[in-house]
Amino acid sequence: MTPLYSRDQVRGAVAVLRDVTEEVLLDKLRKDFVANVSHELRTPLSMLQGYSEALLDDIPSTPEERVELVQVIHDESLRMGRLVRDLLDLARMEAGHLELYFREVEVDSLIKRMHRKFTVLAKERGITLSAVIPEQPLILEHADEDRLEQVMTNLLDNAFRHTGEGARIAIKAEPAVFKDHPAIRIEVSDEGQGIPPGDLPFIFERFYKADKARTRGSSGGTGLGLAIVKNIVEAHHGSIAAQSTLGQGTTFTLMLPCSPPE
Ligand SMILES: Nc1ncnc2c1ncn2[C@@H]1O[C@H](COP(=O)(O)OP(=O)(O)OP(=O)(O)O)[C@@H](O)[C@H]1O
Ligand SMILES: [Mg+2]
Structure with a gap:
């Protein structure tokens, strides 16, 4: 904010408002990195644990139910594999260690x-x-x-x-x-x-x-x-x-x- 002078007297002020919503949001996104990583990894992990325990405890009563649980374990492990690959890629890139073959x-x-x-x-x-x-x-x-x-x-x-x-x-x-x-x-x-x-x-x-x-x-x-x-x-x-x-x-x-x- 800058005052507007007329001789010695302040007659007004010029104010510049800048919308920082976007900047604040971007900053928050970057800080949430660890929270995001642990959430994204923990969710599939707890599904893998829960569903494999159910199989070990013989909870499914029919072969179809058993296959259904195995399918979830399989899908979640694929998903987690992709996530780990993407995370490693991104970490390497952001650290400037990405090797490119030009x-x-x-x-x-x-x-x-x-x-x-x-x-x-x-x-x-x-x-x-x-x-x-x-x-x-x-x-x-x-x-x-x-x-x-x-x-x-x-x-x-x-x-x-x-x-x-x-x-x-x-x-x-x-x-x-x-x-x-x-x-x-x-x-x-x-x-x-x-x-x-x-x-x-x-x-x-x-x-x-x-x-x-x-x-x-x-x-x-x-x-x-x-x-x-x-x-x-x-x-x-x-x-x-x-x-x-x-x-x-x-x-x-x-x-x-x-x-x-x-
Ligand atoms: N072609 C598109 N049409 C509509 N929304 C899109 C499109 N491309 C990206 N988006 C939006 O942008 C977001 C970020 O995309 P990004 O590819 O980074 O993540 P993702 O597809 O959700 O997950 P990932 O690519 O890691 O499997 C998406 O979640 C989606 O909301
Ligand atoms: Mg995508």
Whole structure:
């Protein structure tokens, strides 16, 4: 706040108000890291313990009930495996220890491969999956193909999770300019449920889930996918942004420079 003087007298004041809600929330999210990790690990662990104890105590009375319990143990152990892998990935990235194997990457063939990888799922879900790439090859001189595949897999996994039957998901790649240099723009867009505007600024934070009411189980994520995506994209000196309209769909736009900065 600054006073407004007229000669010696204060005639008024100029006040600048800054909305810090977002900053405070971001800070809280980061501090909650340990609480989140222990919650995410403890929940599947206690299910594994509870259900295996029930089996040991011969609680299920029919073979079907027994199979049901084993199925839960199996699903939860897979889920925990994924969580541990994601957590280790993220910890390595944030400590700056992520090892990237840079070489020339043909983005057009990567996109074609991703399209093939998700075709079966699209058929099962009644979703139209399309891939649009230009005639000429799209080359990144210095990129880690496996990590870029991880980025695309996470984005498509999200798109499928939040898009219903009969809707479309599209992948598009094209030449672009990023920070005055040649780049490749990749878009993953869906016609799904969209992300509420209030959640949009936080989705790249670890453990952030916009749809909090979502049920657990194979479809329930932990909120690490986009944090990992962002880390990988930034390690490639690129950028990622999300645009979304509630009830209409979401588009993630990636920019990757064709050659590393000098
Ligand atoms: N395409 C999308 N449509 C609607 N909401 C999305 C989309 N992509 C991400 N979100 C929202 O952003 C949140 C964060 O996504 P993120 O991939 O980081 O976590 P997750 O999918 O919940 O879990 P994980 O990826 O770790 O299995 C999601 O929980 C979801 O609410
Ligand atoms: Mg995800």
